[in-house]
Amino acid sequence: MTETQLGPTPSQTVGPFLHIGLTWPDGADVVPEGTPGAIRIGGVLYDGNGDPVPDGLVETWQADPEGRFDHPDGEASRGAPLVPGFRGFGRCATGADGRWEVRTVKPGAVAEQAPHIDVSVFARGLLDRVVTRIYFPDEEVANARDPLLAEVPAARVPALIARPTGLGELRFDIRLRGEGETVFFQI
Amino acid sequence: MTLSRPVGYRSAPDGTHPPLDHPDYRSTAPRAPSQPPIVLPHRLTEVTGPLLAGERIGERDHDLTTQHDGEALGQRIVVFGRVCDSDGRAVPDTLVEIWQANAAGRYAHPGDNWSAPLDPNFTGGGRVVTDSAGNYSFTTIKPGAYPWSNHHNAWRPSHIHFSLFGRAFTQRLVTQMYFPDDPLFAQDPIFNSVPDPKARQRLISTFDLAATRPGWALAYRFDIVLRGREQTPFEEPHD
């Protein structure tokens, strides 16, 4: 049956005052404080001049440590939460220094894919969100087999892998443009 | 290679979304990526997403005119509509977040240093969840236009910023709602960044006399369309 398609509503920029509408006091807590095995993932959002972006917002979406999503379309992989208070979702506005950070737990592998976190970046000057993924540095074998990383030119793959910077701490800088530009995906 | 892949979400027709690089809007120059994006086929992470129903809603979040001790200044309006996907299916129980300037065009934000007055009774942030039929409604005040530094004598048309999650990571949308017949459209590079003029019109709310609250508030309807699912292989139309 042919249906009439409705035209989707176009995207527009968040503008510089996104904080009024899009920030939550606990937004960066994908898991509650004190969660065993919690890691902090964060970095700096840079523009094409190498300057930090102080009016951006980073959102994250990921599976739980077993690779499951608490969502009707994730049914096959659904189950009782292993991590109490696990939300899967995090959001953090960038500070004056361009920094953002979320507290989470490492996701499990999802089907044939290496553990990963989907990321949306919003900012003044971005007329649509840009989407990237965070992969993990201790997953060399899984990363080498990951079907999406296989589509990325080898020289750009390192930009998608977070860097360990301390115990339970990973760094993932996002460069919107220019040297070391983050790999963005069309979804 | 065969991959376990769920039914994905359909892309918007060309011209629906603005290009990231849009020189008329100057801030895009240092921020738009220079490399073309790599196609990400939708898998489980993309067809799922945060289902943020009631837990994010405060008691006064639907009525921006009564979030403080006194009443907000300005023209009271109801902003309402239906959220559906491109197949016309309602998107129920989804979080809708808005933010806007006050009646004078000033944001209650430390970064806004335009000299228009702040209203101590208006913050400009709201949240609701769509009902089972995808409907939402806010009460607020009509935001004023405001000047910005993009080009000589640049003014943003009155607008309300909207954020929606839908049911999946792929459906996430941040947009702006405009008001009918705004004389500032022609000079606004953000509104005009949408290439397809028909798609651009979908950013403009419609005045709805039937939905006004007599003796109280005018009403504007803003329906929002998120991406729909791809057809399953059996239903795929032949070219």
Ligand SMILES: [Fe+3]
């Ligand atoms: Fe604005």
